[in-house]
Amino acid sequence: MASLKEASKRAFQLRNEIGKHDYQYYVLDQPLIPDAEYDKLFQELQALEEKYPELLELHDSPTQRVGGKPLDSFQQVRHEVSMLSIRTETDISDQGAIAFDTRIRKELKLSAGDAPVEYACELKFDGLAINLRYVHGVLEQASTRGDGTVGEDVTQNVRTIRHIPLRLADCNAAVLEVRGEVYMSRRDFRRYNEKQRAQGLPTLVNPRNGAAGGIRQLDPSLVAKRRLSFFAYGLGKTEGWKLPATHSAVLDALKNMNVPVSNERAVVHGAQGLIGFHRRIEAQRDSLPFDIDGVVYKVNSLALQERLGYVSREPRWAVAHKYPAEEQITVVHDIDIQVGRTGKLTPVAKLEPVFVGGTTVSNATLHNEDETRRKDVRIGDTVIVRRAGDVIPEVVSVVLDKRPKKTGKRFDMYELLGGKCPVCGSAITREEGEADWRCSGGLFCPAQRKQALLHFASRRAMDIEGLGDKLVDQLVDGGLVSTPADLFDKSRMNLQMLSGLERMGEKSASNLLEAIERSRQPALARFIYALGIRNVGEATAKDLARHFGTLKNLMHADEEKLQTVPDVGPIVAQSIVAFFSEKHNVDVIEALLDRNRGGLSPKESAAAPKEGLPLAGKTFVLTGTLAMAREQAKEKLEALGAKVAGSVSKKTDYVVAGAEAGSKLEKARELGIAVLDEQQFLELLRGV
Ligand code: IVH
Numbered sequence: 001m002a003s004l005k006e007a008s009k010r011a012f013q014l015r016n017e018i019g020k021h022d023y024q025y026y027v028l029d030q031p032l033i034p035d036a037e038y039d040k041l042f043q044e045l046q047a048l049e050e051k052y053p054e055l056l057e058l059h060d061s062p063t064q065r066v067g068g069k070p071l072d073s074f075q076q077v078r079h080e081v082s083m084l085s086i087r088t089e090t091d092i093s094d095q096g097a098i099a100f101d102t103r104i105r106k107e108l109k110l111s112a113g114d115a116p117v118e119y120a121c122e123l124k125f126d127g128l129a130i131n132l133r134y135v136h137g138v139l140e141q142a143s144t145r146g147d148g149t150v151g152e153d154v155t156q157n158v159r160t161i162r163h164i165p166l167r168l169a170d171c172n173a174a175v176l177e178v179r180g181e182v183y184m185s186r187r188d189f190r191r192y193n194e195k196q197r198a199q200g201l202p203t204l205v206n207p208r209n210g211a212a213g214g215i216r217q218l219d220p221s222l223v224a225k226r227r228l229s230f231f232a233y234g235l236g237k238t239e240g241w242k243l244p245a246t247h248s249a250v251l252d253a254l255k256n257m258n259v260p261v262s263n264e265r266a267v268v269h270g271a272q273g274l275i276g277f278h279r280r281i282e283a284q285r286d287s288l289p290f291d292i293d294g295v296v297y298k299v300n301s302l303a304l305q306e307r308l309g310y311v312s313r314e315p316r317w318a319v320a321h322k323y324p325a326e327e328q329i330t331v332v333h334d335i336d337i338q339v340g341r342t343g344k345l346t347p348v349a350k351l352e353p354v355f356v357g358g359t360t361v362s363n364a365t366l367h368n369e370d371e372t373r374r375k376d377v378r379i380g381d382t383v384i385v386r387r388a389g390d391v392i393p394e395v396v397s398v399v400l401d402k403r404p405k406k407t408g409k410r411f412d413m414y415e416l417l418g419g420k421c422p423v424c425g426s427a428i429t430r431e432e433g434e435a436d437w438r439c440s441g442g443l444f445c446p447a448q449r450k451q452a453l454l455h456f457a458s459r460r461a462m463d464i465e466g467l468g469d470k471l472v473d474q475l476v477d478g479g480l481v482s483t484p485a486d487l488f489d490k491s492r493m494n495l496q497m498l499s500g501l502e503r504m505g506e507k508s509a510s511n512l513l514e515a516i517e518r519s520r521q522p523a524l525a526r527f528i529y530a531l532g533i534r535n536v537g538e539a540t541a542k543d544l545a546r547h548f549g550t551l552k553n554l555m556h557a558d559e560e561k562l563q564t565v566p567d568v569g570p571i572v573a574q575s576i577v578a579f580f581s582e583k584h585n586v587d588v589i590e591a592l593l594d595r596n597r598g599g600l601s602p603k604e605s606a607a608a609p610k611e612g613l614p615l616a617g618k619t620f621v622l623t624g625t626l627a628m629a630r631e632q633a634k635e636k637l638e639a640l641g642a643k644v645a646g647s648v649s650k651k652t653d654y655v656v657a658g659a660e661a662g663s664k665l666e667k668a669r670e671l672g673i674a675v676l677d678e679q680q681f682l683e684l685l686r687g688v
Contacts, residue, residue, distance in 0.1 A: 060167040068156035070219035075153040077143040080237040097274035116270030121277040124294040127183030127211040160224040168257040177236030184210040294322035330354035339447035343438040357387035364393040444584030461530035466512040485591035488598040527602040613641025624661030
């Protein structure tokens, strides 16, 4: 048994190791080891700590990031060094940078002949300022700015941010306070909102509120859910640490301690250098993974900073130079409904055009009915629109004070559309537990047509090679094709017509026609899948084909009958019935099958009874690399009546393991399921 001393040594090693991997993973996005290896380190540490709880007295364990209990309120913290703010230059032109440099030169009594001043340029992150107090390298306390003199103790919450080291690498300073911004990345913001939206829960207005509101949550587990991030931009109190000579060297030193520091920074000289940085970052603004509202210029020399000093709680040596705002106020003239590629109906606000986030915006998404109702956006309302990054603009909230006296009613999708798709007139539906209304028009709805054609032609459906995005656009926009049946209509799809299309050579035209010809006799399962019925994926299509044997049988099945098919539940059954009860869909199918038009003849499956087949009722899982193509093996098994599943469970009868089989093979062994190598598998196929 390890002694406490040994355990403590090992815990120290493990914590450092885990800290290093957290930095690689979260900050650098370059993991060095697979997750499973990381988990092993973590579990080893947890086991040690369970055995020796004394190890937790030092607050640097990654196992304790999310462990704190919800608080009733935050304690107040007096900052040893005040947390100041910076002056903002609102002139977003080059003039903003020139004015700052001129002021600095004047303060430093420099004349025209003197050398340009050296500046450190950084991003102005849009989040919440935080002070991280490290004592002998261990994170002891994290606090908000508050009024600059007294802030709040948010240590528990900040610990959940995995970007923030719990122990600094190679730093044993008695006190080192790191200052920086807690923010929410655009991706984490979008993901959080998507999840909330899907559950009908309130969304965050913008990443800044996500970060600021997150840090103020009393329950740390709610903070962890937001996946906040952090960038350092300066120091607070330091003791027992030798300050470098420049601000840029301070940030370099922090970076070496595994503190996250943005790489988008530069040391430049004079006003021209500032202007260059401002322009370069503006060009990159949309593609940054997080929001910024400007850049920050700081006199680089700490000695000069001291000479310049402060005016009214703002340093003279720094300034924020803004960019055009990513949120603006405008008026909603109308609310339109857009039909997406899967029939999803999205309310879109038609706006008084407004310049936001660098472009003029006149449409902004309202996402779905629930969001529109929750924000209570009505025609005539004044709203805040947000356009950040290359994401589509959205309506963030209503400025209720400005609501006109006479206003419409709360948004209601069904009522607004009279229950019909605005493009094709088909019924609209919203399934229980779903946030979206959808057009049930399927193949008939022009808005869905292009996507439907692409799906129809895709490799796993009808496998028509050469029918890609651009061609489908041309065919549909040119009125040549509007349903899959038209693809088989020789009066439309012929060499002469196709060669007339832009960028279509004779060779590719004839290749396409050949591919279409080759697809005239699809397996029934592929054909069903190709129709693009909601909730009917490849596996379900196969089950349906096997069960019903003919398309006709499937089309006539009611929900109850459909549910007798294995794996078909009420939702799938309902989707199928809804699809076949749309006359347009039936028309397209009839045209596809009509000898004089589509001329398609799906190869009918032997109806239901697979019982007679040798492998009926047996479930196989294929794993590892087989000499035979996986697809071929699957087809052979299915032809013999077997079912091929993707994962191993108690219901699996055989696992066929090729070379380098991994976790599925392990699981099979665990569950005691028969494992065949490829040789045995071939013998089995031959023998049955
Ligand atoms: S320096 C003494 N640098 O902007 C100077 N601040 O009013 C202290 N901010 O809320 C601030 N990015 O949290 C500095 N690169 C940056 C910054 C930055 C964002 C925030 C800061 C504060 C506000 C400044």
